[in-house]
Amino acid sequence: MNSVLDAPFVQGFVRLCGDGFAQNWHERNGGNLTYRIRPEEIEPIRAQLRADGPWQDIGTSVPGLAGEYFMATGSGKFFRNVPLDPEDAACIVRIDEAGEKYQVQWGLKNGGRPTSELPSHLMNHEVKKALTGGAHRVIYHAHPANVIALTFVLPLEDQVFTRELWEMATECPVVFPEGVGVVPWMVPGGRDIAVATSRLMQKYNVAIWAHHGVFCSGRDFDETFGLMHTVEKSAEILVKVLSMTPKKRQTIQPQEFRDLARDFHVTLPEEFLFEKE
Numbered sequence: 001m002n003s004v005l006d007a008p009f010v011q012g013f014v015r016l017c018g019d020g021f022a023q024n025w026h027e028r029n030g031g032n033l034t035y036r037i038r039p040e041e042i043e044p045i046r047a048q049l050r051a052d053g054p055w056q057d058i059g060t061s062v063p064g065l066a067g068e069y070f071m072a073t074g075s076g077k078f079f080r081n082v083p084l085d086p087e088d089a090a091c092i093v094r095i096d097e098a099g100e101k102y103q104v105q106w107g108l109k110n111g112g113r114p115t116s117e118l119p120s121h122l123m124n125h126e127v128k129k130a131l132t133g134g135a136h137r138v139i140y141h142a143h144p145a146n147v148i149a150l151t152f153v154l155p156l157e158d159q160v161f162t163r164e165l166w167e168m169a170t171e172c173p174v175v176f177p178e179g180v181g182v183v184p185w186m187v188p189g190g191r192d193i194a195v196a197t198s199r200l201m202q203k204y205n206v207a208i209w210a211h212h213g214v215f216c217s218g219r220d221f222d223e224t225f226g227l228m229h230t231v232e233k234s235a236e237i238l239v240k241v242l243s244m245t246p247k248k249r250q251t252i253q254p255q256e257f258r259d260l261a262r263d264f265h266v267t268l269p270e271e272f273l274f275e276k277e
């Protein structure tokens, strides 16, 4: 029997939490992380899972995730504490056959429940599982300061955020060629914001929550953390630029993005390559 803590997916989960805290994206209990566990990752730890706990309402319906196992951070738990004691700060849950309820099968050893953003995480997972043929497994929510700051000064439009973030670093259109989506301010934790976010996840791997934070989706921990890191770095550059001048003196032009797309073999939707002024 293998220890749950020794499982590579648990170590990847824990490492991301420590790295996210080191980036200053997780004040107090800010942010949350979920990972859709592979069946072959469950088998070696199955004997340590307990299947006798109560079934709790998810708060939304995710039939596309029936029977799946997830690792999730706990609600109110601090990312900085996850590496110290993952069995207290995180959990493994199973989704029921209707996709309506979850059962905690490991972790949260001192009590608690999975993240309050579980509806958003699971609805995003459901969308991404279907869209990517099961390839995407990680949904990551963080509170990076520069992206949040931009939601006070830029129009809350996908086209504007995408174009501005792309312009700030040549790598950006290669890392997120599909762009980023923006959700206006909404009450967090519930089904409504989950529906709005998962709608954007049909099109993007990044959804920005105005005055709150960012959701990213990816295949693995490295890719998903790297996406959050790239978006926030770009936002940081934009905050510096806007702090120095109201108007950029020069920037990357639409045709230059098209040239980049050709050489880097990515498709950049024309809706983001509009002429300015």
Ligand code: 13P
Residues within 6 Å of the ligand: 029, 030, 031, 032, 073, 074, 075, 076, 077, 114, 115, 116, 117, 141, 188, 189
């Ligand atoms: P949880 O502690 O419930 O995960 O909530 C943190 C958060 O960032 C809410 O959006």
Ligand code: ZN
Residues within 6 Å of the ligand: 030, 031, 141, 142, 143, 188, 212, 213
């Ligand atoms: Zn949050």
